[in-house]
Each structure stands twice: as structure tokens, then as C-alpha cells.
Amino acid sequence: MPVEEFVAGWISGAVGLILGHPLDTVKVRLQTQNTYRGIVDCVIKTYRRESVLGFFKGMSFPIGSVAVVNSVLFGTYSNSLLLLSSTSHQARKTQPPNYGHIFVAGSIAGFVQAYCLAPFDLIKVRLQNQTEPRARPGVAPSQYRGPLHCARTILREEGPQGLFRGAWALVLRDTPTLGLYFLTYEGLSWWLTSDSKEPGSATMLVAGGFAGIISWTTATPLDVVKARMQMDGLKQREYRGLLDCMVSSARQEGPGVFFKGLTLNSARAFPVNAVTFFSYEHLLRLLS
């Protein structure tokens, strides 16, 4: 089993994560809190109350976990494709892609990574939603003091299953959309590259950026449901399950609720996934 894909997936994921985290924080807040009038209002309120550090809440844990999650994603994708098509990563670049294989391998990778991602993503979302300024004497402290304290508190108050709240929505979000993610990337790379040549840097950036936009645009409705399920159960359970969350969100806020965060998801997706694929491909060339 080639391990270069796992290493390249880890490093490229960390680069993308740092770049996209501030926009991700604003998106999560808009999806789960009804106190903001829109993106600009959320940015201003976050900055005034929490300073620039507010946008980076919940980032330290994903930086560590991205090692597991992104290497699982890229490693599972590449190795599933190897099993389905019996050609290596480098050999595949010079032959026409089999889009069926790519979609299936991407979906398998999405399914597997969603399970690894679930507890890390839940902790990230809970920390991103803490709007209190930094702890100071006289100011009430946040419920969670950091990622480990957050994990311990969830385990104590909600049990081990608390760490997997929203995991089904995450699996449903990631299985087909990661099929689409790799399909768009490989399709565009092939289309933009002349016959039997390896894709150049510009191609990696453009194909990666569009793969991000297309997959995140289609993932947004379940992304909203996932974030709401992850925040549920903090004080009192609001939703009986995934379907109940969908129905009651739509009833209370109209169908537009499923598109909350769409602009931010798409705006964040281009640069994050352009650099993710760019660094992934270059690291692979360096390592193999």
C-alpha cells in the first residue's frame, strides 16, 4: 500500500485548513446562531467582541487531527482507485480517467473519513460557537476551556455517543460529495492537460479550486443539518434525529435555511482546495 499519499494528504490538508479557518468560523456561526443579520454583521460582531483571535477559535485541534483525517481521505481514495483500476497514481495521470471508478473511490474515501472526522469536527464546531471574549477577571469564562476540556466535558455530560452527535449527517454529507470532489478534480485536470503530460501547477490550482466549489455547494444543505445536530444537546435536546432537525429547521425558517453559509462555503472552498491539491500533487512528486 503506497504511504506517500497519506503523508502528502496530511501536509496539504494542514495548509488548506489554516487558510480557510476564519471563513469557516463565520459560516458555522451563521448556520447555528440566529443572532447575526449576515456575513458582515457576524464578522463585525466577532471582531468587536473577541478580536481577530475569535476567527481562529477551535483551530488548534483540527491542525492536529487533519493529519489523521486528510491522510485517511487521500490515502483511502488513492488506494481504492488502485484496487478498482489497478494503476498507480503516476500511471493514471497519463491515461484517460475512468469516471465511474473515480466517483466510487472518492465516495468510499468520503465515507471512511467522515467517521474519523466526526469527533474532531464536533469539538471544532462547539469551540467556534463560543462567542465569549478571552477569559479575564470579572468576565464569565466560556463553557469549554479548550479542545481537551471540551472532549472531557462532552464525555462526562453526554457520554461517548455525544462525541458522535451529527455523525450521520456528516457521513451523508461527505459520501457523495467527496465522490464529486475527486471526479471534478480528475476530470478538470485531464481536460486542462494536453495528452500524456502530467498536470502543471496552474491546472492543479484551478481543478482543485473548482473541485472545492462544486463539492461544497452540494454539501451545504447537509452541512447546515450537521452543524445544528452537533450543537444540539448542549442544554436540552431540541431535535429527535436527523429528519426531525431537517423538518423543524425548514418549518421554522423556511427552505432557505439549507443554504445558510453557501456563499462562505463556496468562497472558502476555492483557495483552500486549490492549495490542498497543489501541495498534495507536488508533495507526491517529491516523495515518490
Ligand SMILES: CN(C)C(=N)NCCC[C@H](N)C(=O)O
Ligand atoms: C464537500 N466536502 C466535505 C469536501 N470537499 N471535503 C474535502 C475537504 C477538503 C478541505 N479540507 C476543505 O475543508 O475544503
